[in-house]
Amino acid sequence: MGIIVLIEPQAGHKPDLDGKTWVIAGLRAVHAAPSDPDTPDDPADRTFCGQDTAPLERHSYHPDSPGAHWYPANLTPWVCVGCDTALRG
């Protein structure tokens, strides 16, 4: 099962659709979702913490080694506790 990193933008923030140049100030939380079984490049309907993935923006980060964190290190302060707990469990 793949993991897709998703960014929850601040209300009113205009997302960068390329997902490459996220302005930290526009970020509310970092979530993760399992990849959709039918379309592995897309996230499933819900994050690991149960949030609807539709309004979330995809982040280009992928863990590059076994044991690596599921989130980009520079976004650690914004990691969703619910998703992190689910992924560690």
Ligand SMILES: [Zn+2]
């Ligand atoms: Zn979450």
